[in-house]
Amino acid sequence: MIRKLNANDHDSVMALIGHKPAENLFIIGDIEAYGYDADIQELWGQFENEKLIAILLRYEQNYIPFSEQAYDVQGFAEIINNAGGRLEISGLKYIIEPLKPLIKREVKKLHETYYAKCSAISYEVEQERLLQVSYLQASEYKDNVDMLRSIPEFEGGYFSVEARKREAEDKTGRTYIVRNEQGTMVASASSTAENSQSAMIVGVGTRPAYERQGYATLCMEKLCSELLAEGKSLCLFYDNPAAGNIYKRMGFEDIGFWTMIRYE
Structure with a gap:
């Protein structure tokens, strides 16, 4: 029934x-x-x-x-x-x-992506390194959105200052960033759809020309450590198996695939 x-x-x-x-x-x-x-x-x-x-x-x-x-x-x-x-x-x-x-x-768009979850980081995070990471402030929203839009893999992504404001006000998302010694915002990682039990990790990215220096990993470590300490289970979508390997080293495990279908 x-x-x-x-x-x-x-x-x-x-x-x-x-x-x-x-x-x-x-x-x-x-x-x-x-x-x-x-x-x-x-x-x-x-x-x-x-x-x-x-x-x-x-x-x-x-x-x-x-x-x-x-x-x-x-x-x-x-x-x-x-x-x-x-x-x-x-x-x-x-x-x-x-x-x-x-x-x-009639199917207009069908997309399948890997879906992974995490209940604990698989290694001990160096707390001293996390001092480089800071919580995104309202005055930095536009800089963050501009940085994310500059990343080729995020082309067409739904990033906006309004969304950052709404998530902060509703407490459904948060963002951590890293700036280099010159003050340039070089990486960030965000959560979205936060609830009392879980949160989704999104927008993990590094500004072009600053990749492979560990900046995005630092943001992830800070963000995930904080959410896990609050008792939340974490999940994320990913398309690229290479990116999936990075997440798995941190403690994410594949749940399966997530299907999204848009119909006319």
């Missing part, structure tokens, strides 16, 4: 998703931010013998399913197909795969 979820179902929801905070970062964050009654989102659950076994979140036009077992793919597909206008589906690949052939829309 599939039905709409409400605040009375919260304990059941967290029993299903709470022990995998990295895998369910977006669902947990949206529930904490908007609850079960906001117009901006809806949640449905599949129950078997009165136990919640699968969940489907709609945040605006984006749908995210989660289950640890076979679920009612036809039922979830029917909910998604009844939506009007543009829509997106995202989630762990093994959950999305059975849904794909049932969505009656």
Whole structure:
């Protein structure tokens, strides 16, 4: 049986998703931010013998399913197909795969990326080195955005001063930077979608001509150390296996693939 979820179902929801905070970062964050009654989102659950076994979140036009077992793919597909206008589906690949052939829309864009998580840094961080790292201040937002836009791999990325302000105000993200001896901002690393249990690492980059000097790693070490000390599980997306090796040396482990599909 599939039905709409409400605040009375919260304990059941967290029993299903709470022990995998990295895998369910977006669902947990949206529930904490908007609850079960906001117009901006809806949640449905599949129950078997009165136990919640699968969940489907709609945040605006984006749908995210989660289950640890076979679920009612036809039922979830029917909910998604009844939506009007543009829509997106995202989630762990093994959950999305059975849904794909049932969505009656033309695919506009499909992207799959590696998904990794971390619960502890795999080596002892040299605290003295971290003195080179500083928390990004409001007066530095534009400099940071300009630096990130100068990095070829981030071409087309969604970086803005407004987003930096919003994340700081909402406490859903933070950024650490390194400047060299000449005062140039040479690297940064950020978190986003922070919630009480998890956070996503994004925007790890080094200004062109300053690569391979350990600057981005320093930012990562500071950011991840702080988030882990707060009891958060960390996760990130990556496309480049070489970049993945850097993250794995720090303690990230692949969860699998994350699929994102945009439909007309």
